Structures are given as C-alpha cells and as structure tokens.
Amino acid sequence: LSREYITHFEDLSNELTYEIFEFLDYFHVYEAFFNLNQRFHSLLTNSTLPIRINISSISKSTLQRYYADIITSNKHRINLLNLSNLFMYDDRVFPLFHPMSKFHRLETLMLNNIESDCLKNILNQLTSLSFLSSLTISIIDEIRDANPIYYQVFHLPALKYCKLSLKKCFTNEPLLIATVKYSPIEYLILDNNIYVHQLNSFLSYVPHLRRLSFHSLCHSCTDQRKIWKNHLIHLTHLSLEMVSIEFDQFEQLVINLLPSVEVLRISGDAKYIDANRWKQLILSHLPKLRIFDILLEFYIGNDDN
Structure with a gap:
C-alpha cells in the first residue's frame, strides 16, 4: 500500500522558514505572515537575523x-x-x-x-x-550647489560604493583640494554634470578609486594642463560621457590621471574620430588598456549644392 505524505509550509523548521524568507521581499513576508498566526508573528518579531x-x-x-x-x-x-x-x-x-x-x-x-x-x-x-x-x-x-553634498559623502568612514544622481545640479565652483582626510570610495558613479576644471579637486578626495563613471563630463574654458596633481593609480575601469570636450582636454586628463586604466568606455562627438591620434595616445599613455569602447555621435548634413 502506498502512503501519501503531505507537507504543509507550517511544518517547516524555523531555520528553513527563515531561509525561504531571505528570497522574498520583506514587506511581502510581513503582509503574508505577520498576522497569520502566533508562530509566524513570533518568527518576524523575535528574530535577530538581518533584514x-x-x-x-x-x-x-x-x-x-x-x-x-x-x-x-x-x-x-x-x-x-x-x-x-x-x-x-x-x-x-x-x-x-x-x-x-x-x-x-x-x-x-x-x-x-x-x-x-x-x-x-x-x-x-x-x-x-x-x-x-x-x-x-x-x-x-533643483540644487544650486552640490559641493556640500560631495563633502558630506566623502567624509563617510566606510563607504566603498557611491552613486549620485543630482540631475538638476548647476554647480560650477570646484571643491577645495583634499589635503588631510580622504574617502575610502572605490566605485563612484556621478549621474549629473561635472566640469573638467572641477575634476582635479573632486578626484583629490577619492584616491582609492577602482571604477569611475561620469555620465556628463562637460567642457571647461579653464586650462588644466599645469595644475593636474592627482594620479589615480588604482583606477582600472573608466566610463565617460563627454559634452563638448576638446580632444586636447581629454588627452591631458588621460596623460595626467589614468596610468592604470584597463577598461575605457567613452562617448563623444566627431572630434574623437582621429584613429591615428588614438593609436598614439593608447601606445604612449595607456599601457595597461585591454578593453576600449567608443561611441561617437555626429551628424552628416545634406549638401544641396
């Protein structure tokens, strides 16, 4: 004679129930079980496990x-x-x-x-x-000055990953150069405008960066060639979406800041279409580069003549 076993969810051990809860959104766990019965109520209120x-x-x-x-x-x-x-x-x-x-x-x-x-x-x-x-x-x-936010973020003592989206940000003034205290951030994504003349001071706070992404790096009229001081020696992955930046400005950024980059992804316009210039830049200043992705956006007008 065959004997049929039927297992109910309530028959599971507390340990196994907690493991199942880990795969669910905790709000859904709360909605389903908090008021179901005394046992599940206690499981949710008396646990010491992280949520x-x-x-x-x-x-x-x-x-x-x-x-x-x-x-x-x-x-x-x-x-x-x-x-x-x-x-x-x-x-x-x-x-x-x-x-x-x-x-x-x-x-x-x-x-x-x-x-x-x-x-x-x-x-x-x-x-x-x-x-x-x-x-x-x-x-x-809208935020007129993002610098106070940057200062506060850079002073968090254990931060390793940070993504900032300050899309209505109009800050043009650079931060003060970091001289004593530095951020432990290793992965930084900035999803708002930052200008080339702000980079030197901004990056001085994050010398431990390994991955960096700027979604809107904008042209600056200030000449940076003589004041670059930072070398991001740990940076291996860089992603840049550039807005009206001349190749000369970008080249100075690469030469002065990026000696260890292995993965480079950029987007720009027709100014970056010069293959020979890229070859020279990579061979001379990006010795560790192994992946290079570039997206160029430009328009070809119709010549009616």
Whole structure:
C-alpha cells in the first residue's frame, strides 16, 4: 500500500522558514505572515537575523502600519534600506532616521526621489554608521550647489560604493583640494554634470578609486594642463560621457590621471574620430588598456549644392 505524505509550509523548521524568507521581499513576508498566526508573528518579531527593507509605491496607511509593526522595533536588524516613497522622508509622520545610531548594522542605503534639504539632514547623521559601505542618492529638486553634498559623502568612514544622481545640479565652483582626510570610495558613479576644471579637486578626495563613471563630463574654458596633481593609480575601469570636450582636454586628463586604466568606455562627438591620434595616445599613455569602447555621435548634413 502506498502512503501519501503531505507537507504543509507550517511544518517547516524555523531555520528553513527563515531561509525561504531571505528570497522574498520583506514587506511581502510581513503582509503574508505577520498576522497569520502566533508562530509566524513570533518568527518576524523575535528574530535577530538581518533584514532588507524596500519601500516604494505603497499607500500611506499601509506604510504607517508597516513602520509601526516592523521598522521601529527592528532598526538594529536592517542591513539594507531602499527608499523611494516620498512619505518616508516626512519626519513628522515617520521619524525614521532619529536616532540614526540605531541602524548600526546598515550596510546599504538607497535614497531615491529625495529633496535636497531632507538629504542634507540625513547625511549629517550618516558618519555614525561604521558599516555603511554602499550609498545611492537620487535628488528630485533643483540644487544650486552640490559641493556640500560631495563633502558630506566623502567624509563617510566606510563607504566603498557611491552613486549620485543630482540631475538638476548647476554647480560650477570646484571643491577645495583634499589635503588631510580622504574617502575610502572605490566605485563612484556621478549621474549629473561635472566640469573638467572641477575634476582635479573632486578626484583629490577619492584616491582609492577602482571604477569611475561620469555620465556628463562637460567642457571647461579653464586650462588644466599645469595644475593636474592627482594620479589615480588604482583606477582600472573608466566610463565617460563627454559634452563638448576638446580632444586636447581629454588627452591631458588621460596623460595626467589614468596610468592604470584597463577598461575605457567613452562617448563623444566627431572630434574623437582621429584613429591615428588614438593609436598614439593608447601606445604612449595607456599601457595597461585591454578593453576600449567608443561611441561617437555626429551628424552628416545634406549638401544641396
């Protein structure tokens, strides 16, 4: 006689249940199990395991319930916090970051759709987080001066990865040259305008860079040839989207800053179509280059004559 075994989810051990939860968004775990029965309620409230919190498009009432039931009492467990819901930045309703020191296991922080004033208040507190190694910021409002944000980010003690999207940024003034304290950042993505004359001081804060991406490196009228001081000796991967930059300016950047680049990806215009000049530049100043991708955009007009 055959005997049929039926296994229910509730029959699984606590250890196996926790392993399954790791594959799910924690909000979905909360919605499905928090009020299911006493056992699952206890599994969620009494655990010491790290959790990842992603908060995006949920209603304010649901967010208030989730905040009260899970987030307020489990800040010490959160190792990833991904925010894109505007409600979460309202301190009057969700005092999430007060005190910031309770997030002592936080390793990854993503602040999307945040206003610049709110961001500055949060950044002031992040230096207390000794394990914060990854930071992503996307600002939704106009910001006239990004330098205070750069200064705050560069002073975070454990940061290794940083992506900044300050797309409505109009900063033209360079930072002060770093002389004493430097950032540990190794992977930096800047998704907003930065001008060539700002590079020298900007890069002086990040001497440990291994990967760098500028999504909008813009032309500068200031001559940089005599003031380059930084050599990014650890930089192996570089991606540049260039806006109206002359080949001469780009060439000086390569000669003075990029002795160790192995992977170079750039986009530019017709000024960069000179194959012989590229050959000379690569052979003379990029000895470690092994991958080179270039995207050129230019227009060919119709000659009616």
